Amino acid sequence: MSKILYEKKTLTKVDYTDKSLTDTDYYACKFISCNFSRSDFSNTDFIDCKFEDCNFSIVKLNGTGLKKVDFKGCKLLGINFTGCKDFLFSFSFENCILDYSVFQKRKIHKTIFKDCSIKEADFSEADLAGSEFRNCDLMRTVFHQSIIEKVDFLNAFNYSIDPERNRIANAKFSLSGVTGLLDKYKIIIEV
Numbered sequence: 001m002s003k004i005l006y007e008k009k010t011l012t013k014v015d016y017t018d019k020s021l022t023d024t025d026y027y028a029c030k031f032i033s034c035n036f037s038r039s040d041f042s043n044t045d046f047i048d049c050k051f052e053d054c055n056f057s058i059v060k061l062n063g064t065g066l067k068k069v070d071f072k073g074c075k076l077l078g079i080n081f082t083g084c085k086d087f088l089f090s091f092s093f094e095n096c097i098l099d100y101s102v103f104q105k106r107k108i109h110k111t112i113f114k115d116c117s118i119k120e121a122d123f124s125e126a127d128l129a130g131s132e133f134r135n136c137d138l139m140r141t142v143f144h145q146s147i148i149e150k151v152d153f154l155n156a157f158n159y160s161i162d163p164e165r166n167r168i169a170n171a172k173f174s175l176s177g178v179t180g181l182l183d184k185y186k187i188i189i190e191v
Contacts (some may be wrong), residue, residue: 154172
C-alpha cells in the first residue's frame with residue numbers, strides 16, 4: 001500500500017476527531033484550528049508542517065514522523081511522543097498546553113518550548129541538550145536521568161530537578177529558580 005501525499009496544503013477548521021490518518025505524508029502543510037482529538041497518526045509523516053490553534057488531545061503517534069514541525073497555540077494533552085520515529089525528529093512549541101505528555105528517552109536537542117504549560121509531563125531519560133524552556137510552567141514535570149546540559153531554564157518556573165540524578169552541566173537557571181534544584185532536601189529558603 002502506497003502512502004498518500006499532501007503537499008503545501010492549508011487546512012482550516014477540519015474536524016478529524018476519532019479519525020484514522022495513517023500512512024499519509026504531509027509536506028509543508030499548514031493546519032489551522034483543526035481538531036485531531038483521539039486521532040490515529042500511525043505511520044504518518046509531517047515534514048516542515050505548521051499547526052496553529054489545533055487540538056491534539058490523546059492522539060496516537062505510533063511510527064509517526066515529526067520533522068521540523070511547529071506547534072503554536074495547540075492543545076497537546078497526554079501525548080506520548082515515545083512512539084515517534086527517531087529520524088530527523090524535531091519540533092517547537094509556542095503557547096501550547098503539553099500537560100501530561102511523555103517525552104521519555106527522546107533525543108530532542110535544541111527544542112524551543114515558549115510560553116507553554118508543561119505540567120506533570122515526563123522527560124525521564126530524555127536528551128534535551130541545548131533546549132530552551134522560555135516562560136514555561138513545569139509543575140510536577142519529571143526529569144530523571146535526563147540530559148539537560150546547556151538547557152535554558154532562566155524563565156521557566158515550578159520545576160523540581162535533582163542535580164544528582166540528571167546531567168545538568170552548563171544549564172542556565174535564574175537565582176529565584178535555583179530553589180527548584182534543592183526541593184529534595186526539604187529545606188526552607190527565605191529571601
